[in-house]
Amino acid sequence: MRLDFFDLQLFLNVVDTGSLTKGAERSNISLQAASERIKKIEQQFSVNLFTRHASGVKLTVAGQTFVEHSQQLLQQIQQLQQAMLPFSQGLRSEMTLWCNSSAQSEYLPALLPQYLIENPHVQIDLQEAESADIILALDKGTAQLGLISSFFNSNDLQTLEFADDPLVLICPKDHALKHQSALKLIDTLNFPFVGLMQYHSLQQSIEAQAKILNCAIQYRLRLPNFAAIAQVVSNGVGIAIMPQRAAKRLNEFYHFHQIELEGDWANRKLLIAAKNFDELPVSYQHFAQFLVSKKSLLTV
Structure with a gap:
């Protein structure tokens, strides 16, 4: 069945004017063409939409029902046209994704190029922050979509699992800890550290855990990225x-030991989080669905 939106508007024009002649005039077509188009609709549905009389036309019960649905369909096509307008005019859709250090450096660089190539109208701004701050921003509505650590309480948000993201300790080949297979954070704090710069969300998270233990981390050096730290x-x-994913990648270039870290804060997952996924703008919903679809590719 093919339904012409012009015919629906013609039908509503006839209803509005109460006359086939006036409806045809409003639609800028001849009376004969209008009559044939209305007759075609009636034949498609095997109904009579109007009763004809000397002064004009009157809707049948079927016609009244057809009015309601015609109005809905025309409203929907107008909404569709408005939704497509930015794309047809080449306008860009801007999104902000809040994420922690690990997501920004280890996961998103492998995924975002594909999404951006497939969606050339989209521009994505990555906002790095500590997971607790992302949760607060999502809850307040200043952020719409985030990638957070499962260690933090996100019970007031909706979340979807994105990737396993455990943390590990790395140490030199001849270090005193080299024979350890697993350690708690407290077991490491007597040794000097190499860390990220203070503004990095992961470093803030590590320091928060040390503070809970009433300890302060001794830094010999702070560096801007995991590659520099590994070196x-x-x-x-x-x-x-650092994240196990980063350590595994960098161990191919630099020689160091990896040691498992114990505790929920270290054995974390990355979660996609929003206040309500169904209430997100369509562009954000589409992007979230893309991230979920890539979950199986993100093995540590």
């Missing part, structure tokens, strides 16, 4: 904590 750790400068 100086391999040279014997100190120990460091």
